[in-house]
Amino acid sequence: MPPPSTSPSARETELLELAYEWTLEHGLSDLSLRPLAAAIGSSPRVLLFLFGSKEELVRRLLARAREDELAWLRSHEPATRGLAGTLVETWAWLADPAHDALLRIWVEAYARSLVDPTGPWGDFARTTVEDWIGLLARAQPASERRTARGRNRRTLALAVLRGGLLDLLATGDRARVDAAVRVAAAELELPG
Template sequence: MTQETTIPSARRTELLEAAYRYALDHGLTDLSLRPLASAIGSSPRVLMFLFGNKDGLVRSLLARARTDELALLGELGVADAASPIGLNAATERLWGWLAAGEHRPLLRLWVEAYARSLVEPDGAWAGFAQSTVEDWLSVLAGCQRRSERDSARGAARRTLALAVLRGGLLDLLATGDEARVTAAVHAQVGLLGGERRPGSGGDQSR
C-alpha cells in the first residue's frame, strides 16, 4: 500500500472520530459541513473528498454510533451462549446501562437517528431503525436458553423486553425522571414471566 492511500485513510479515521464527538454534542439533524469542519480543524472540501458528500458523512457517523453502541452492549456481558443469564436479568442490566447519565449523548443521537430513519427511509438514515432493532433483539436472544430462544414465545418475550427498554428510554430522555422510569421498568420486568425450564409445563423463574 502506498503512502498516498494510507494517509487519506488515517486522516479519514481521525476526522470521523472528531466529527462523531461533535455529533454527540450537537446532534445530526441540523448538521452543516462548514461549522463542523471549523470545529474539527478541517474544511468542507476535505470532508467532501474523504466522505463523498454530506450523506456519506452521515452514514459514516451512524455506522460509528452503531459500533459504539454494540461495543458497549458487549461489555455488559448479558449474552453468553454457554451460560445465558435469562431475559429478566438481562433486561434489568440493560436498563441500568441505558439509565446511566454518561450514556445520554450516545442515546440521544441514537433516538434522533432512529426517528429520522423512519421519516426518511431512502436517505442517509435508511435502514438505521431496522438495524438497531435487530441488534438489540440479537443481544436479548443471546440471554435466553436455546429452548426458549428458538420458540415463538421466546421471540415474543424479547420483543416485549425491547419495547419496555425503548419506551423507558424515550421517557427518561424526555423527562429526566430516572427514579420513576426505573421503577416502572422493574415492575414490567416482573410481568415478563419466568424462563421455562426444559420439561416444565409452566413458567418458572430462574
Template sequence: MTRSETTPSPRRQELLEAAYAYALRSGLGELSLRPLAEEIGSSPRVLLYLFGSKDDLIRSLLARARASELEALRHAGDRVGRTEGVGAAARVLWDWLSDDAHRALLRLWVESYARSLIDPDGPWAGFARATVEDWLALLAEHQPAELRANEAGRTQRTLVLAVLRGALLDLLATGDTARTTAALHLQLDALP
C-alpha cells in the same frame, strides 16, 4: 464506492472520531459541513474527499454510533451470565441506558431512529430496523437455546425491547430515573 472505501486513511478515522464527538454534542439533523469542518479542524472539501458526500459522512457517523452503542450494550450484557435470562440482562442493560454518562449517545440514537422513520430514503435509511435487529440479537444471547429458536422467544425479546425503549424515551424526556426504573422492573418481574 467512496474514496474512504478504496483508500482508508488515518486522517479519515481521526476526522470521523472528531465528527462523532461533534454529533454527540450537536446532533445530526441540521448537520452542515462548513461549521462541522471548522469545529474539527478540517475543511468541507477534505470531508467530501474523504467521505464522498455529506450523506456518506452521515452514514459513517451512524455506523460509528451503532458500533459504540452495541459495544457498550454487549459489554453490559456480558456482566450477566447467559443462563440468568433475558430479564436479568434487561436490568443490566437498563443500568447502562439510565446512566447519565450515556445521554448524548442515546439522544443521538433517538434522533437517528426517528429520522430513519421519517426519511427512509436518506442517509438514515435502515437505521431503525438495523437497531431493532441488533437489540433483538443481543437479547437472544440471554435466552435458553429453545427460546432463541422459536416464536415465543422472539415475542419475549420483542416485549423486553419495547419496555426498554419505552422507558428510555420516557427517561430522556423527563429525567425521572426512579419512576422509569420502577416501571421497567415491574414489567420485567412479570416475565415468565
C-alpha cells in the same frame, strides 16, 4: 499495480472521530458542513474530499455511533442472567447518564430512518432492532428462543427498553422509569 487502498487515511479517521464527538454534543439532524468543519479544524472542501458527500459523512457518523452500541453488545453475554436479568442490566447501561449523548443520536437516527429509509439514515432502525433482539434472544434458553412465546417476550423486553429510554430522555425522571423497568423485569420472570 496494486488496487487502491480502501482503508481510511489517518486524517480521515481523525476527522471522523472529531466529527463524532461534535455530533454527540450537537446532534445530526441539522448537521451543516461549514460549522462542523470550523469546529473540528477542517474545511467543508476537505470533508467533502475525504467523505465524498454530506450524506456519506452522516452514514459514517451513524456507523461510528453504532460501533459504540455494538461494542457493549459484544462485551455482554446475557445467557446466565436470563431475559429479566438482561433487561435490568441493559437498562442500567442505557440509563447511565454517560450514554445520554449517544442515545440521543440513536433516537434521532432511529426516527429519521423511519421517515427517510433511502437517505443516509437507511435501515438504521431495522438493524438496531435486530441487534437488540439478538442480545435478548441469547438471554433466553434455547428451547424458548424458537417459540412464539419466546419471540413475544423478547419483543416485550425491547419495547420496555425503547419506551423507557424515550421517556427518560424526555423527562429525566430516572427513578420513575427505573421502577417501571424493574416491574417489567419482574413480570418477565413469571411463568406463563
